[in-house]
Amino acid sequence: MKSRPEIVLSSLDSERLYDLIESLPKNSVPGIEELEQELNRAEIVEPTEMPQNIVTMNSTVRFFVESTKQEFELKLVYPKNMDSNGKNISILAPVGSAMLGLSVGDEIEWPKPGGGVLKVKIAEIVYQPERAGDYQR
Numbered sequence: 678m679k680s681r682p683e684i685v686l687s688s689l690d691s692e693r694l695y696d697l698i699e700s701l702p703k704n705s706v707p708g709i710e711e712l713e714q715e716l717n718r719a720e721i722v723e724p725t726e727m728p729q730n731i732v733t734m735n736s737t738v739r740f741f742v743e744s745t746k747q748e749f750e751l752k753l754v755y756p757k758n759m760d761s762n763g764k765n766i767s768i769l770a771p772v773g774s775a776m777l778g779l780s781v782g783d784e785i786e787w788p789k790p791g792g793g794v795l796k797v798k799i800a801e802i803v804y805q806p807e808r809a810g811d812y813q814r
Contacts (some may be wrong), residue, residue: 682786684778686719687727687807690734694768695757707790712774719778727807730781734768735811737804740776743796750803753777772797 739750751766766773786800789805
């Protein structure tokens with residue numbers, strides 16, 4: 678697997694995601710180790726210092742999945758905020774974990790639960806809470 682691009686997380690997202698991981702039963706979610714590794718390697722900044730071109734929690738992101746040749750526009754959310762509208766993706770989904778902290782234009786290869794990898798490329802951040810001045814979401 679190629680080296681992963683650098684990622685940036687807000688201190689708020691980082692804290693909430695560590696709390697989420699600790700609240701889950703051990704081995705209950707495939708890929709949780711990869712998410713924790715991403716949190717550990719991330720550059721952490723205050724929400725008010727977040728660059729505008731970074732995928733943060735509750736961002737709406739337009740991205741491309743190379744294996745399916747499909748483009749999606751979804752909001753990255755915590756599991757408790759998932760609903761049936763088809764417009765959200767959970768941080769615990771492989772694609773959700775993969776795109777957290779990436780910049781527009783970044784690509785990442787991410788392991789799939791059943792084996793193999795998926796390649797995700799960030800095309801646009803349609804909405805980012807920090808860019809909109811929403812630092813507590």
